[in-house]
Ligand code: HEC
């Protein structure tokens with residue numbers, strides 16, 4: 001009786017194994033790389049559940065993502081220091097070399113073709129007035145010209161999507177571009193506009209953007 005059970009179980013397992021590996025092989029190469037080369041440890045499963053103040057990546061513009069990976073790897077993009085006293089990009093800089101150029105292309109292809117993460121509810125929830133003020137500033141301060149309605153229609157490849165990105169991450173980036181701590185790539189086009197923003201306005205705009213679904 002027991003022996004029959006064990007034999008049956010082995011047959012079931014043998015039958016199940018090829019199915020499991022076949023399912024893994026069917027995943028796009030970029031997804032497999034993302035989830036095996038440690039990107040997922042910080043940016044979360046499938047680039048949608050990032051930890052701490054780290055960015056979600058899924059659904060962003062392909063050119064933007066690839067440029068940022070290069071510039072973080074090569075040290076052109078840094079940022080202000082995090083709680084550990086190191087630039088925010090330091091942890092990531094240490095791992096990008098694990099991927100070849102071809103693999104970075106595959107990862108960013110896959111990320112850009114994945115649906116974006118849903119907005120993360122804020123605690124306490126922002127008031128209706130706060131969201132309306134953020135929306136109004138996003139238009140009146142000119143952000144809308146480059147990032148599009150609610151940060152959902154970037155003007156051209158290489159410009160990032162902003163809607164439904166994590167609030168703390170967005171705030172850090174606007175502050176870092178404003179202070180010059182982040183000065184890579186195309187950030188110069190944005191710097192003069194951020195210099196005219198108060199801390200309260202940055203808070204209002206980034207709260208609004210973080211709550212806009214994509
Ligand atoms: C140790 C944590 C960590 C790991 C591992 C990591 N990243 Fe990052 N990554 C970050 C942080 C933190 C930032 C944002 C830095 C900042 O706030 O200035 C970032 C930024 C990015 C950005 C720019 C996002 C944007 O909106 O500008 C991309 C793209 C990215 N990472 C891709 C990857 C890929 C691909 C991998 C795997 C090869 C990876 N990261 C591994 C922590 C990490």
Ligand code: HEC
Nearest residue numbers: 141142143146159160170173174184185186187189190193
């Ligand atoms: C003239 C065009 C332009 C305007 C106006 C502009 N931006 Fe940007 N913004 C960019 C570009 C281009 C980048 C990407 C910079 C790079 O190459 O790293 C960017 C990056 C960002 C980022 C970082 C995104 C990420 O994933 O790291 C945030 C946040 C942002 N912009 C918010 C704003 C806000 C808020 C305003 C209005 C106050 C604004 N931008 C106005 C062009 C613009």
